[in-house]
Amino acid sequence: MTVLSLPPLDLDAAVAPAEDDSPLRSVSTAVAVLDCFAEEAELGATRVAARLGIAKSTACRMLAALATGGLLERTGSGRYRLGLRLFEYGQLAVDRLMLRDVALPAMGELRELLRETIQLGVVVGTDVLYVERTEAASMNVRFRSEHRRNPAHSSSTGRVLAAGDPALATAILERGFVRYTPFTVVDPQRYRQILATTREQGYATSREEFEPGWSSIAAPITMMRGGRPHPVAALSVVAPTSRVLGHRKPAVVQGVRRAAARVSADLERARS
Amino acid sequence: MTVLSLPPLDLDAAVAPAEDDSPLRSVSTAVAVLDCFAEEAELGATRVAARLGIAKSTACRMLAALATGGLLERTGSGRYRLGLRLFEYGQLAVDRLMLRDVALPAMGELRELLRETIQLGVVVGTDVLYVERTEAASMNVRFRSEHRRNPAHSSSTGRVLAAGDPALATAILERGFVRYTPFTVVDPQRYRQILATTREQGYATSREEFEPGWSSIAAPITMMRGGRPHPVAALSVVAPTSRVLGHRKPAVVQGVRRAAARVSADLERARS
DNA sequence: ACCGTCGTTCCGTAAAGCGGAACGCACTGT
DNA sequence: ACAGTGCGTTCCGCTTTACGGAACGACGGT
Structure with a gap:
């Protein structure tokens, strides 16, 4: 599970500061309850209550309500887990972006051309979410597919999107930088420089930063959008460092840029 | 969009009877609001309010709360659509079933063996939800991939699952039968007969019923589960009638039964 | 058989959300 | 250009509703 790759945290401590910046408190806490299941697969009322700092009875009611709505499901022993209705909604959400269907052919060709894993990423908040991933079939080493979501600052996808979206760039800078590896760029000034380079070159890189x-x-x-091209997603090639940043780098850059340009054109054409 | 394949409905009528059988009314209506977006991609406060029979102000607050939670996103003109956080949750939900990962290899082999589209379906409520679908690469005719969800009564997947789950069978019978094509079985007695035959044979068919x-x-x-095998999902082969129910039927039946049996065994082995 | 833990239910209190109406804005048809 | 219509949003008082604490019943380990 994804929990293994996360830093150890006190499960019985109130990690959520109960961010209530909106009315409809119950709905906010209901979403917070859902969030609890992002880290742990199966939870009961007591753990949820402890994690959110709410009464056990409240948590119980929340869980029951979400379960009758299908967003959660009951497991055998009274605990709960994420429901399949969420899968249904999620599929609808990406289908309606009209992005995956358009991008998949180009991704397949790029994968065949480079024989590496290709990712289709979009931004949600200050994170990058990978909506699709096609892996080279006969690869002995596979990129860890548990990562469906990255902080935007340390990924090439996040950089190429932030380079064309000043609002996203400032949001990332305000959010702050987390160091994942010795190579992770955590200096704001250096990050700005990288974005400028990315704008000039038309592509972004990330060297073992995550x-x-x-x-x-x-x-x-x-x-x-308004006469100017606005980045909405990104194609990325991910592989062991020597295979993307070594002597193959020019080929990879050319391939991913052409594929992304083709998807952009197809997207424009499909816009009804 | 999927709307095109649905019967025409009065969009401005209150279709949801406001089923509140649970406490936490706001959460129930919040889920109902999400449900509105299952049929239509983009909605505003007025349409949601009309559809659910609630005040416009209430709908507006709901939409805002769900949007701050990431379950909805704002479009340019003040309307809303399903948010990508739902995709994230949905992926987690199916990943934790430990089903897709186990089934994918067998599905790929079955696809290569039969050169047809293979589906992996589970039951949610009285519907069948297709969690994964691998399509034969060089098919000139593709099954309409918009259908991620079917009523259980008219699909072979639903029948094979109902045959081994009496509770599901009665739920389907109570729900009633909708006719989609001239071939759709809508007679309860005939349906029971089909389930009995399915139990004997170990597989189910559906001949142009959807x-x-x-x-x-x-x-x-x-x-x-409790010493007895309990159906949790199903593999299905879907194709033009002559290719699955004609002279190839024995091969298809043998292939899909072997693949499903292999997934069952792998699932048992992966159970930690 | 005991005790600890968990999920669930009950109940009084107080806060939270509901509905109606008013506001600001964008678009449209004259 | 202008008024009219539709939208999403906000405000406010009243009522409802959900919160929290404690008690209950069930399960499982010792």
Whole structure:
């Protein structure tokens, strides 16, 4: 499970500061309850209550309500887990982006061309979410597929998107930088410099800044918005460092840029 | 969009009877709000309020709360759509079933063996939800991939699961039968007969009962529960009728049953 | 058989959300 | 250009609703 790759945390401490910046408190806490299941697969009322700092009865009611709504499911022993209705909603959410269907052919060709894993990422908040990933079939080493979500600052996808979106860039800078490896860039000034370089070059790189041994190159997928191209997603190639940043780098850069440009054009064409 | 394949409905009528059988009314209505987006991609406060029969102000607050939680996203013009956090949760939900990862290899082999589209389906409520689908690469005719969810009564997957789960069978019978094609079985007595035959044979069929021209054969994936095998999912082969129910039927039946049995065994082995 | 823990239920209190109406804005048809 | 219509959002008082604490029943380990 993903828990293994996370830093150890006190499960019985109130980690959520109960961020209530909106009305409808019950809905906010209901979402917070869902969030608890992002880290742990199966939870009961007591753990949820402890984690959120709410009464056990409240947690119990929340769980029951979410379960009748199908967002959670009851396991055998009275505990709960994420429900399959969430899968349904999630599929609808990405299907309606009209992005995956358009990008999949280009991703397949790029994978065949480079024989590496190709990712399609979008931004949610200050994180990068990988909506699709096609892996080279006969690879003996596979990128750890547990990572569906990265902080944006340390990934090439996040950089290529932040380079074209000043609001995202400032959000990332305000959020702060977490060091994952000795190579992770955590200096704001250096980060700004990287974004400037990314803007000039039209692609971004990340050298072992999130997972030791793994690097990536990303190019933006854009949509015309107000006459100017605006990045909405990115294609990235992720592989062991020597295979993307070594002598193959020019080929990878050219390949991913062409593929991303093709997806951008197809997206524009599919815009009805 | 999926809307096109649905019967025409009055969008401005209150379709949801406001089923509040649970406490935490706000959470229930919040889930109902999410449900609205299952049928339509983009909605505003007014339409949601009309559809659920609630005040416009209430709908607006709900939408805002769900958006701050990431379950919804704002579009440019003040309307909302399903948020990508739902995709994240949905992926976690299926990943934790430990089902897709186990089934994917067998599905790939079955696809290569039969050169047809293979589906992995589970039951949610009285519907079948397809968690994974691998399509034969060089098929000129593709099954309409918009269908991620079917009513259980008209699909081979639903029958093979209902045959081994009396509770599901009665739920389907109580829910009632909708006719999609001239071939759809809508007689309860005939349906019971089909379930009995399914139990004997160990597989189920559906002959153009949901989509004209398309038929399917399904076999159950089981897990041992209380000493008895209990169906938890099903593999199905879907293709134009002549390709699954014609002279190839014995090969298809044998292939899908073997694959499902292998997944069941792997699932048992992976159970830690 | 005991005790600890968990999920669930009950109940009084107080806060939280509901509905109606008013506001600001964007678009449209004259 | 202008008014009209539709939208999403906000405000406010009243009522409902959900919160928290404690008690209950069940399960499982010792």
